Amino acid sequence: MKIPFSAAILSFSLASGAFAQAPDHARINHLIDALQQTTAVSETALSPNGQSLVWAEGGRNGAHLKVASVADPAGARVITACPAGNSGRESDAVWSPDSKQIAFFSNCTPDHKPGVFVAEADGSGTPKLLAELDGYAHSLAWSPNGQELSFIYVKGSEGPVNALAPSPAPSGVIGVEHIQDQRVATVSAKGGEVAQITPASLYVYEFEWSPDAQKLVYVAAPPPGDDNWWTAEMYTQAIGEAPHVVLDPNTVSGALHGLQIAVPRWSPDGKQIAFIGGLMSDQGVTGGDIYLIPASGGQPKDITPGIASTPTWLHWLGPNRLGFSDIAAGKTAFLSVDPVTGQVKTLLAPQGQSIGDGRLLNSVSLSKNGEVALIASSFAHAPEVYEGQLGGTLHAITHANSDRKPLWGKAESVQWTNDGLHVQGWLLYPKNYDPAKKYPLIVYVHGGPAYANLAHWPYAGYGPVPFSALGYFVLMPNPRGSYGEGERFTKANRKDFGYGDLRDILAGVDAVEKQVPIDNHRVGLTGWSYGGFMTMFAVTQTQRFHAAVAGAGISDWKSYYGENSIDQWMIPFFGASVYNDPAVYAKSSAINFIKNVKTPTLVVVGSNDKECPAPQSYEFWHALRAMHVPTELVVYAGEGHGFYKPADRRNVLERALAWFEQYMPAEKQ
Helix, strand or coil: CCCCCCCCCCEEEEECCCCCCCCCCHHHHHHHHHHHCCCCEEEEEECCCCCEEEEEECCCCCCEEEEEECCEEEEEEEECCCCCCCCCCEEEEEECCCCCEEEEEECCCCCCCCEEEEEECCCCCCCEEEEECCEEEEEEEECCCCCEEEEEEEECCCCCCCCCCCCCCCCCCCCCCCCCCCEEEEEECCCCCCEECCCCCCEEEEEEECCCCCEEEEEEECCCHHHHHHHCEEEEEECCCCCEEEECCCCCCCCCCCCEEEEEEECCCCCEEEEEEECCCCCCCCCCEEEEEECCCCCCEECCCCCCCEEEEEEEEECCEEEEEEEECCEEEEEEECCCCCCEEEEECCCCCEEECCCCCCCCEECCCCEEEEEEECCCCCCEEEEEECCCCEEECCCCCCCCCCCCCCEEEEEEEECCEEEEEEEECCCCCCCCCCEEEEEEECCCCCCCCCCCCCCCCCCCHHHHHCCCEEEEEECCCCCCCCHHHHHHHCCCCCCHHHHHHHHHHHHHHHHCCEEEEEEEEEEECHHHHHHHHHHHHCCCCCEEEEECCCCCHHHHHHHCCCHHHHHHHHCCCCCCCHHHHHHCCHHHHHHHCCCCEEEEEECCCCCCCHHHHHHHHHHHHHCCCCEEEEEECCCCCCCCCHHHHHHHHHHHHHHHHHHCCCCCC
8 A cells, every 4th residue: 555645746845955846858858768668678597408598578567478499599489378469467487397388477367367377388389377376476486396386475465575665554553463474385387276385484585496396495584574584594394394494694603693695505416505695785686605504404614705706696507516696896797616625717707798587686597508598788788688508608599679779978897996995886988978078977876785886788767877878977886885896895884884985985086087087076976775875974974076866865874773664684784783782873874964064965765665764865855954955855656665657767867967957067168
């Protein structure tokens, strides 16, 4: 349920700046329209025998599946459960172990609810409905013996229940009523009733079948799921039996103590489980070191200690080799590690492109004999599906976006040092760059903080790339706290939010000003989520920025602790709860330094944001107004942490551009 604003009102504005409604910018309209013409290639899966591919094309509300032979991708055909002339949302396509069938979700059921379907891979016959679902499902998987299909299931829910989704209006007994469970469910590959096989007492985030199809391994915590992922444990469970705790990071000794775990993967002999452990900001945005633990439990072993990059996803390539996706200095690659010796080899390193297959962060699809399929894109190349041999060359399977050209300037990786740390970022040049001219600079800080700015094709929403298209240099730094430089670097901003990371960012501004012609009087700052916090905090610490736009930010960590629905994420970063160490939270709260602000700041947020609740933005705006600093607050009705309405995405960008143009105007010639 959403807060009851009129459906006709996109946002309300609390204004003390020079304008209350941003003007319509033809340039922005053209840019967003062009971005929306990019065909979304959202997921892909390679058959176990390596001979065929399935992928999804289309947006969130109308994706469809295509399947083709790797040898003849031009002969692709559509697989759909929708009647002729109708369309629907079809996703999560997975191959049967024998490569003969494809299972998928589709909302083209008799009651228009989600359903699990199976189709013959050769295109014969009509997809068969195995089960209609009364709820939200994702992460479809086939059991290794081919007898069952399993998935994460939120019975009774119409959509995702994660922290990015809009929060319903609170009601009833808070923390007791309206708590949803998320469990592993199965249905026979021949069809039948859906069975939830993990207990309601555990909210499951991700899972994998054992090689013999007799057990599951999963990461789970007691409900509510939004909040408790940061304290989640690893379980194994034999089918039909009670779960068994394999690993509790809250009690284990060593570097993993109190941190997060993700991507559990059985070894081929079922005796060990590999996983990623580290300091992570969000469920699904995985990064850390690679660990091994006996399947029966015990002390985990870090097999990548000191690695100067960030593993993000895992897959066993053989009994003595683990493959993993990796972020290193803003770039993604696929590598392998020997679990005994720790020797690391690079198997795939797409130059300047980000990779993934649509399941988890940087995951790829692998066949039994070493072929790989993935979706790749960069600032210069729109997304397409690629296939090839690990260690070899990838070739394009799709050409859905072959006519898409960047409407922004070139991108280059930039690097600098600060406080003895190596720091990387991306620099976008203005479109139609002329080295004889000076240009304004926008610094875009990523969310997280445990994440990274990566090189990928932009979506039609708020982000760094549109500013380049509209005549700005854009610096996208990956300061301490980011992925890509090893776990020590990711942990370097613990109990220090806004200090060392801000110094890294300012050093990056200094570095690029020495490389390219930037007008030092026209430097702006923006970001979303943690980037919104950094924007709010930075303007209390420096006068370097002449205008700022804070998206879904945090102004007071002390009040935020009691307002948000995911407070458990804060303890690994701050070292204690706000009740046990209020000083460490106050140290990084922008509101405590508000009298220092001179920078005109636009503040935007979704009314139903449960990660960074709207009162945080209201508090910051209210203080700026009291200090007579030019400011404006815009709250977008019904939006959560990530904006979904196209009109709202457009409106935010319009307002941000207008704000920067107003307070960083070009000099008159």
